[in-house]
Amino acid sequence: MSFIIYDVIFLILFTLITALFLYTKRQNLKREGLLYLYRTSIGLKIIDWTSKKFSKILRPMQYLVVTSGYLLMGFMVWALIKLSYVYLTSPTLARELKAPIIFPLIPYLPELFKLDFLPPFYFTYWIIVIAIIAIPHEFAHGIFARLHNIKVHSTGFGFLGPFLAAFVEPDEKQVQKTKNFAQLSILASGTFANVLMTILFGLVFWLFFAMAFTPAGVYFNAYATSPVNISEVSFIDNVTLENLTLVKIVANNQTYFTDQIVINLSKSNASFYILAYDDSPAFAALLSGAITEINGQKINSFDSLKESIQSHSPGDEVIVKTLVGNRKKEVREYNITLSEKDGKAFLGIGIAPPQRSRLLGVFYDQIAKISDPFIYYQSAWGDFGIFIKDLLWWIVLINIGVALTNMLPLGIFDGGRFFYITVFALTKKQKVAEKAFKISTYTLLALVAVLMIKWFIVIFL
Helix, strand or coil: CCHHHHHHHHHHHHHHHHHHHHHHCHHHEEEECCEEEEEECCCHHHHHHHHHHCHHHHHHHHHHHHHHHHHHHHHHHHHHHHHHHHHHHCCCHHHHHCCCCCCCCCCCHHHHHCCCCCCCCCHHHHHHHHHHHHHHHHHHHHHHHHHCCCCEEEEEEEEECCEEEEEEEECHHHHHHCCHHHHHHHHHHHHHHHHHHHHHHHHHHHHHHHHHEEEEEECCCEECEEEEEHHHEEEEEEEEECCEEEEEEEECCEEEEECHHHHHHHHHCCCCEEEEEECCHHHHCCCCCEEEEECCEECCCHHHHHHHHHCCCCCCEEEEEEEECCCCCEEEEEEEECEEECCEEECCEECCCCCCCHHHHHHHHHHHHHCCCCEEEEECCHHHHHHHHHHHHHHHHHHHHHHHHCCCCCCCCHHHHHHHHHHHHHHCCHHHHHHHHHHHHHHHHHHHHHHHHHHHHHHHC
């Protein structure tokens, strides 16, 4: 039985238990907006003990915490602006991503929008991730509040149907009376905790992946292409290959394939060339998936793939096996006749490196040292290994995502108050701080609205 069936059963049971809990504890619940808050004293002693026991470490650490807050805020604002520009100006990105660029992380998100490039996001994952994110985040707020002798009234849970949130409730009046730097450290401590959890679980992910996974195939993301001079095109027509509609063109007695979008872009840019697929063996067979074997030879690296192809001659017929699907369980077999290029056997596949900034490039290079995105890794522990790997992947991704998003200078996030206090501390004028706070909040909300409108137009109109 598929795990998703167990997961849906767990979701239903969890929802029923949550509803029963809310009903039996209804006298202790307080409604604030759409949330029902249940206040407890769980963890208050731990918060007090930690703030006192490690005060000599926590006090100088405040400078690191506040600095990280500014770095996260600056990076997130820059990244959001850059990503928004690319998203709004690209004619294809919104359709390729499918999901809205701004969307709450809910269970089954990849399944809902059919995002094949993401692993499954079960409800089980969601519950575990929420606990790992929320508890350190909220406890950090409480610990740094107690570090400044601010009373913490309660901890607790917020309920929105089956979805949970955690909170720590310091005395707001005392918070507002404390010094600006202390407030900044309290606000930034939650995201700093998420950064620490990202590092911790990143190491766990690396160790687990190294133990449980081995290379067992090679991905490719492009067929061989060539620039075609438009003036040399002698034939053009539409063709359908396995439900894929393309434009077939002939230039200098060579056949190429492209799509209408590329042609339209060339026209709009007044270009004299069209980038088109070669009529290669891989393209003719519409080869797809992770290549695991060629004529029985195991493929587990780019070197083994290259050696296998070069061990044959042009005109040789080879059997290529690939694994396809989200869980790579479907085996496909292709009978392919290799062609010739530069006197060598030619399959016609390649790797198109993604365009990225220098900063993000460094990040991706470090990730590639753990898991090369163009190598298929096989779990030595079967589905259980894949389940744990995907869970750890989501924990790392969402922790850093929450740390960044929460530091946006937006009213609903810690970053909003963080930004307000910063402007107030610099100007000593409350009206200036309030105006800057409103401008940043409304500007970001407007940007989100524009992004959502672009997605809606592209997907539904």
